[in-house]
Amino acid sequence: MSVAKLHRPMNRCPPILLKRNSPFNVVGAGLLIVAATYGLSRYTYGLFVPAIRQDFMLDQATVGAIGSASYLGYLLATLVSPFLVRRFGARLPILLGGATATLGMSLIGLANNPIWLALGVTLAGCSPGLAYPPLSDAIKQLCSAEKQSRYYAIINSGTSFGVMVSGPLALFAGPRWQLAWLCFAFIALIATLWNLFIMPGHASEADDQERAGKERTDDTRTGHEPMRVLLRRKLKDRAVCRLLLGALLFGLVTSVYWTFSVDLIAGENDLPDAGRVMFWMVVGIAGVAGGLAGELVTRFGLARVLQWASLAIAASIAILTMASGDMLVLTLSAVVFGAMFILITALYGIWSVTCFPEAPSAGFGLTFFLISAGQLISPTLAGVGAKLWDMAGVFQVTAVLCLGLLLLLPAQDIRSM
The missing domain is CATH 1.20.1250.20 (MFS general substrate transporter like domains)
Incomplete structure (x- = not known):
């Protein structure tokens, strides 16, 4: 055995684990x-x-x-x-x-x-x-x-x-x-x-200089403009307005499900605590399917995928009111909602980056700010609605409102960030 082999480290990590990117x-x-x-x-x-x-x-x-x-x-x-x-x-x-x-x-x-x-x-x-x-x-x-x-x-x-x-x-x-x-x-x-x-830290770090330089070359005028100026300019763009209105509506309709779905099925079906937790877990497990968003956008385009996903999530909200103790229907609603929720958030993230190429985090932040603004407002509105009707009626109205996302699709084909 050679000396080199004798002195070779025994527990060396594979290079792919050590490389930052x-x-x-x-x-x-x-x-x-x-x-x-x-x-x-x-x-x-x-x-x-x-x-x-x-x-x-x-x-x-x-x-x-x-x-x-x-x-x-x-x-x-x-x-x-x-x-x-x-x-x-x-x-x-x-x-x-x-x-x-x-x-x-x-x-x-x-x-x-x-x-x-x-x-x-x-x-x-x-x-x-x-x-x-x-x-x-x-x-x-x-x-x-x-x-x-x-x-x-x-x-x-x-x-x-x-x-x-x-x-x-x-x-x-x-x-x-x-x-x-x-x-x-x-x-x-x-x-x-x-x-x-x-x-990565600031784009001026040595390992990011080349990439950051290319981005500045692409758009030197907008790369360092103040945030206030950037947002004022972007809000004049129809594509950006569609993105932001869609994000707000998405937050409004999905928050009803996140906040009241367990309460709805517990009240109608008298589920035990373990059953409610299992329903919650199914929503989470199904969301893993949302990781396919990038592949779907590349193959079919963002507008088409968002259209399909909007129809599916509206259906998942509606069928929760029709379960009547049927665990198969409850599970179907949980699976579809969990998968489509994560998928649509990824679609809005990709869309926001294409609308704000010079400041991705600004578009990202504004888009998810509006999603959360809708999620903040919606539970209160749903609670008021439940006093006028019952919670099942609130879910049915929410499903109809969810179809409004179909009016706010991107006009141009998007297949990558």
Whole structure:
């Protein structure tokens, strides 16, 4: 045996794992931060509301107010994130998002009174608003053009993985529900540390100079214009207006399902707690299919895929009111909604980047700000509607409104970011 072989390291990592822009690192780090900030920090609160109400002796109004604080935190963070990207690059806001998720969920896990609980929920709610918009810039910097849509769509499906994890942990924790939140916080910490080593900083860093230089050459006039000027100019574009109105409507209609679907099926079908958690998990598992958005856009075009997905998600909302205890129909609704929700969010993300090529995070942030603005408004409107009709009637009206997305499709064919 040669001396060279004797001194060869025994546990050398494959080069693909060490390379910062390898598929494993870019997709893995991005997917995990989305799972932690969106799937766990933001969407899991509703799953624990019964336990929270019991332990802290809160009424429905207080629980709702805490949930609204989470949405408001997200909206404010979404406005701040693009400015941080333009000033410091993608890495800082992504790390801040991971840190607020870790801190917020730790506070929820350790809270012994409603004030600390509310603070934790609000901080956790801020995290996706900080971390998600910069991912578009990071993908543009780290990935070649032909891979960007595919990688983004897979990363976007991280929400589903977070929802999938939350269900089993909720069942495992049982009455010790705060232990589950401490586990969520640990996942967020791991995601933050991974992104620390993977995500790019400012475009002026040595390894990003060439790519950033090309982008500035493509559009030197708009590359550094103030955000206010950029948005004023973009809002005159019909394609941008279609994108933003569609995002707002999408947030309005889907929030009804996220907020009241479990309540609807529990009231009509008398499902036990385990059945409700399983329904929630099916929604999350189905969302993994949304990772195919990049492939579908490349093959069929964004407008056609968005048209199909809008019809499907409207149907999923409508058929939930027709279940009448039929578990097959309930499961069908959960599968279609979960898959189409993640798919459509990815489609809006891809569309926003094509509308804002000179500032991807600005378009990303504004689009998802409007989705969340709709999600903030909708539960209140649905609650008022439920007093006038019943909740099944609210879902039927929501399904009809969802068809309005068909009037707000992109006019031009889009097949990549």
